[in-house]
Structures are given as structure tokens and as C-alpha cells.
Amino acid sequence: MASKKYTGLFGLLCLLASGSFAQIGGSYDVQDSSVIPSKRLPQHSEFMANNYPFPAKPRNRWEIGIKGGLGNVIGDVRSKFGWGAGLHVRKALGYVFSLRGDFNYLNTKGLNFQPSTNYTKNPAWNAYTNQQVFYNYKTNIYDASLQAVFTLNNIRFHRAKTGFNVYAFAGLGGTIFDTKIDALNSSGAAYDFSSIYAKYGPSGYQYKDRKDIRKDLKNILDGKYETEGQEDNGQAKLFGEPFRPNLNFGLGMQFKLSKTISLGIEDKVTLPKTDLLDGNQWQENGRTATAQTRDMDLYNFFSVGLNFAIGGSKSVEPLWWMNPLDYAYNEINKPRHMKLPKPVLDDADGDGVTDQFDNEPNTPAGAPVDSHGVSRDTDGDGVPDYKDKELITPTQCQPVDADGVGKCPPPACCDELREAMKNLTAKPACNVGSLPSVTFKGKSVTLSNDAKALLASAAQQIKSNPDCKIAVVGYCSTNKSEQQLSWDRVNAVITYLVEKEGISSDRFIFKYGEAGGECTTVDLRDGTNEQGPNTVPAPHPNLRRRG
Structure with a gap:
């Protein structure tokens, strides 16, 4: 066996x-x-x-x-x-x-x-x-x-x-x-x-x-x-x-x-x-x-x-x-539960349009663009909005100069009447002279001691010229945050001149979000021949900064 x-x-x-x-x-x-x-x-x-x-x-x-x-x-x-x-x-x-x-x-x-x-x-x-x-x-x-x-x-x-x-x-x-x-x-x-x-x-x-x-x-x-x-x-x-x-x-x-x-x-x-x-x-x-x-x-x-x-x-x-x-x-x-990271798409010029869809990939910082990343030209005058000092130029006033400003031709008639009306409506001359600019630090809306000293000096010039309107101008409006920051700074300057220096609010023209200036600067200038309200509601109240 x-x-x-x-x-x-x-x-x-x-x-x-x-x-x-x-x-x-x-x-x-x-x-x-x-x-x-x-x-x-x-x-x-x-x-x-x-x-x-x-x-x-x-x-x-x-x-x-x-x-x-x-x-x-x-x-x-x-x-x-x-x-x-x-x-x-x-x-x-x-x-x-x-x-x-x-x-x-x-x-x-x-x-x-x-x-x-x-x-x-x-x-x-x-x-x-x-x-x-x-x-x-x-x-x-x-x-x-x-x-x-x-x-x-x-x-x-x-x-x-x-x-x-x-x-x-x-x-x-x-x-x-x-x-x-x-x-x-x-x-x-x-x-x-x-x-x-x-x-x-x-x-x-x-x-x-x-x-x-x-x-x-x-x-x-x-x-x-x-x-x-x-x-x-x-x-x-x-x-x-x-x-x-x-x-x-x-x-x-x-x-x-x-x-x-x-x-x-x-x-x-x-x-x-x-x-x-x-x-x-x-x-x-x-x-x-x-x-x-x-x-x-x-x-x-x-x-x-x-x-x-x-x-x-x-x-x-x-x-x-x-x-x-x-x-x-x-x-x-086929992920159902996996925690996936959010995709990061390149945007070289930071205009909010990703590079693969951007038809103008080198737009300057802050320039408003359309959905294809191309600089906006609201009035179609050939000058992009970030360079255009006259955003809405009527067709009859085009072509425009390098700053986007057009020259409207006078009507064929009524030149004498226009001149007479101009003399009747001419505003009194203003001799307020040169006014200072106020500079803010970073994203602050608080007036520094130096800024208050400048405004005190400017207040004397304004009081000495009671017939003058004063334009208070803030800059930058690329996004909502910049628009509100510009408004807050203009408001801070006008509030100080009214409450601290006793100047009537009716004498000011409130301008914010303008182009062509530094975002951290608010300019004061002779506004006698300018139009505009003396108060403007905050564009984005939820983004307001407190001084």
C-alpha cells in the first residue's frame, strides 16, 4: 500500500x-x-x-x-x-x-x-x-x-x-x-x-x-x-x-x-x-x-x-x-464622492476672461472689456473706453482726437443767437485759483492730518470766492469695490469741508469713479462751469468702508 x-x-x-x-x-x-x-x-x-x-x-x-x-x-x-x-x-x-x-x-x-x-x-x-x-x-x-x-x-x-x-x-x-x-x-x-x-x-x-x-x-x-x-x-x-x-x-x-x-x-x-x-x-x-x-x-x-x-x-x-x-x-x-479641487484657468491680463477665450490677451490692467476680452468702446469712436475722455461722443461729432474727444460742427444758422444766449447765461468769473489734491493711503477712507491741513487751507480760498462751485473728483471704477472706494473718499472730503469748515454743501459737485487720475487721489478744482449734483447715493452700500 x-x-x-x-x-x-x-x-x-x-x-x-x-x-x-x-x-x-x-x-x-x-x-x-x-x-x-x-x-x-x-x-x-x-x-x-x-x-x-x-x-x-x-x-x-x-x-x-x-x-x-x-x-x-x-x-x-x-x-x-x-x-x-x-x-x-x-x-x-x-x-x-x-x-x-x-x-x-x-x-x-x-x-x-x-x-x-x-x-x-x-x-x-x-x-x-x-x-x-x-x-x-x-x-x-x-x-x-x-x-x-x-x-x-x-x-x-x-x-x-x-x-x-x-x-x-x-x-x-x-x-x-x-x-x-x-x-x-x-x-x-x-x-x-x-x-x-x-x-x-x-x-x-x-x-x-x-x-x-x-x-x-x-x-x-x-x-x-x-x-x-x-x-x-x-x-x-x-x-x-x-x-x-x-x-x-x-x-x-x-x-x-x-x-x-x-x-x-x-x-x-x-x-x-x-x-x-x-x-x-x-x-x-x-x-x-x-x-x-x-x-x-x-x-x-x-x-x-x-x-x-x-x-x-x-x-x-x-x-x-x-x-x-x-x-x-x-x-x-466616474467620481461621485471624490473631493476634486476647483480648476484654475490662466488669465494673464487679469481682465476676468480666461486666456483660451480672450481675443485681446494683453488688455491693460483695469480696462473694461467685453465677454471676449476685447477693450470696450462704448461710443464706437475707435478709442477704447479706458483711454476715452468722452465716453459718449455723438456720431455727428466724430471723428475724434487721440483722447476720444469729438468736435461737433455748429448748426448752419443761429450763430448770433447762440452767442447772445451765451452772454446771457454766462456764469460769473471765479478766481478761486489752484486747489490742492488729497491723497489717501492704501484702501483707507480716513483723512490724514496732512490732508486735513490742506483742506483747511483750501477752505479759506473757497470761502473767499463765494460765487465759485467746487468739483470734488475721485478716480477709478474698474470694479464695484473701486467704485465704492472712490465714492467713500469724495464723500469724506466734502463731509469734512461742510462739517468742519462750515462751507455750504450746495457749493460742491460730487464726482467719483472718473478716469484719468490716481485711484488714491481726490482732486479739488474750479467747477463753476461744470454740471453735477452735490450729493450722490453710494453705488454699492454693502461695500462701504468706515473711516
Whole structure:
């Protein structure tokens, strides 16, 4: 008989036939909080708030499996395949690792086709003396074990997942076995095996071939297995039968039939640390009893079964069917949860129109532009607004000079009347002279001490010329913030001259957001021949600065 380290794990050959299988659908939605158990909801909340990069592990279903197949004992007596059945319960602890409780029953038999004579140490053969016997047995095996199961192919880099699953397992448990031997005939006497192994022929006694031996044994043995197999002294028992702890291991694969049902094919080898599964502790080699060995028996169970995933609608399928990379790949391909940075588009001239859409990419700073980045020319006189000192030049007054100022032709008639009206409406001459400019720091709207001193001096000139109107002019209006800042500064100057220097507000012309000056400067000038209100509402009150 071959050494037991070469076990008959022929059932594993089916693993080589791993053809292509249809791809199953994608994984669960990681944003679905209904599949997250309460103890992991804090992690889910952190993940959804983009404060933690890893999604919480979902609640997943249990698996219950039933199976049936072939079993045999590898021991001192030549085995024959018997039948077996099993039940397991499995729960995933991760995508690769799961725990399984496994329960099996095996009905196995064995029969030697070579006779043995060294049976005196086995009490099952006490009825025999000085003759050959044929070792045989029938063993009922019950085992239970807790196994660690490792999924080998659900982490996939080039597809979501497939419809088959390969796994390896190993575990510890216990084996109860009941071994019987067919040592006596129906009358309770020993069998007569004297004519089984040899026959008389023309040249004397000859050894029979296996076919003849099997036929003769079938005719002699009654198959009742009435005698207890050999047991160790002090053998531990459970439920009245020998009990031994066991180590088991094996390989298997599952084929997915639906979301909840799969077909399983598996082979398991169990080592129960006993040499008495076959009811015999002594093995004989060859046709003589000159060699004796003692080693441990083991048994093998090749099975096919159905597995059922059980659990409510708030549980996902068992994790060993899922690819943990599925979420990451889908998020990279089509982000739903990923926190993406805002795109930064180049705008070299800072006019608010990005370079790829800017038809005039070198517009001067502060110049108003249209939606294509081109400098505005409101009156169409050919001079852009940021250079045009006369924003609205009537068509009849064009062409204009380099500053955008046109020259309107006089009407063909009424020149004398126009001159007379001019003399009638001419305003009295103003001799107020040159007035100072007030400078503000940064974006401040507060008058400095120097500015107040200048305004005090200017107030004396203004009071000395009561017929003069004074224009107070602020500059810059590229955006809302600049417009409001210009208004605040003009307002600060007029307010000071009215409240501190006692000049009537009616004498001022309020002008802000003008072009052609420094943004930080407010000019005072003779406004006798200018038109404009003495108060203007703030253009953007929400942007006002307080002095």
C-alpha cells in the first residue's frame, strides 16, 4: 500500500478546468448607509464628510451549505469509496478571510485482497488461530470543525468580479468514529479463508488474481460487520464512541448560480491523530508478515453541494464574492464622492476672461472689456473706453482726437443767437485759483492730518470766492469695490469741508469713479462751469468702508 503522505486528493483535479465565466454585476453602493451596521456608522459619517478616505465595511450575509459526495479512509487496510454528507455555516470577516463551522458524516468501507497473519494483537480477530485472514472494516465517521477560509481570486485588477470563487481552508475540530469488522459468519464462527488466496492447479498451488479473490470474498463474507474494531486502551469517548481531535485542510471552488445560490465543489483531508479508523493498527506488506508498521490514519471527503446566502435586504452579499477594488476603480473612472479641487484657468491680463477665450490677451490692467476680452468702446469712436475722455461722443461729432474727444460742427444758422444766449447765461468769473489734491493711503477712507491741513487751507480760498462751485473728483471704477472706494473718499472730503469748515454743501459737485487720475487721489478744482449734483447715493452700500 502506498505511503499515506501521498493522499488521494483526486477531486482537486477539477480546479484545472477553470474555463471562462460570465461577469457578475458591480458591488454595493458605498454611500448607502442602510447596509452599514450601527457600530460602524461613525466611520461612515466621517467618510461621507470626506474626513476619512476609507468607506465602512457593510453588513454582509451568512452562508449555509449542504453537500454530499464520496469519502474514504487512508489507513492500513485498502479502502473503498463510501458516501458522505455535510452541512456548513460560513461568515465573512473580510473580503479574503472568513470563518466556517463544518459538520460531516461519512460511511466508509475497506477490504484487503492480500491475506494477513499478524492479527494476534487485534482483539477483533480473536476467533482465528494459525490461519490467514482478510482485513476489512466499515466505519461511520462524524466530525465537526471550525475552519479559516481564504478566498484566492476575488481581488481582481481587470474586471469587477467573476462568477466563480476559489478558496483554501484549514481548521481544527473533533472526530467521532465507530468502526466495525466483518470477522464472523452468520453463525458467529470464524470464516474459512483457506481457499481464498491460492488454488490448486496443474503445477500445484498458485496464487489467485485480484478478480478471483474479490469474487471469493464476496461469496464468503456476509457483510454484517458484527465485531467492534480495535480500540486504544484509555481511548477518549464521546457519546459512547471513540473521539479524537482533528486537523483538516482542503481546497474548493464555488460557481454562482444567482445572487443567493451557488454550486460548491470541495475536497477536504482530515487527520484525526489515530491509527484505528480502519479498526487495525498493524499493516503488513507483501505476501508475508515479515514487516510491521504503525502510523496514523486519515480520511478524505470529496463533495458537491449547494450554498445559500441568507440575510435581510439591508445586508450585501457575502464579501468573498466582492472585489474590494471595485469601489476605488469606479470612483476614479466616474467620481461621485471624490473631493476634486476647483480648476484654475490662466488669465494673464487679469481682465476676468480666461486666456483660451480672450481675443485681446494683453488688455491693460483695469480696462473694461467685453465677454471676449476685447477693450470696450462704448461710443464706437475707435478709442477704447479706458483711454476715452468722452465716453459718449455723438456720431455727428466724430471723428475724434487721440483722447476720444469729438468736435461737433455748429448748426448752419443761429450763430448770433447762440452767442447772445451765451452772454446771457454766462456764469460769473471765479478766481478761486489752484486747489490742492488729497491723497489717501492704501484702501483707507480716513483723512490724514496732512490732508486735513490742506483742506483747511483750501477752505479759506473757497470761502473767499463765494460765487465759485467746487468739483470734488475721485478716480477709478474698474470694479464695484473701486467704485465704492472712490465714492467713500469724495464723500469724506466734502463731509469734512461742510462739517468742519462750515462751507455750504450746495457749493460742491460730487464726482467719483472718473478716469484719468490716481485711484488714491481726490482732486479739488474750479467747477463753476461744470454740471453735477452735490450729493450722490453710494453705488454699492454693502461695500462701504468706515473711516
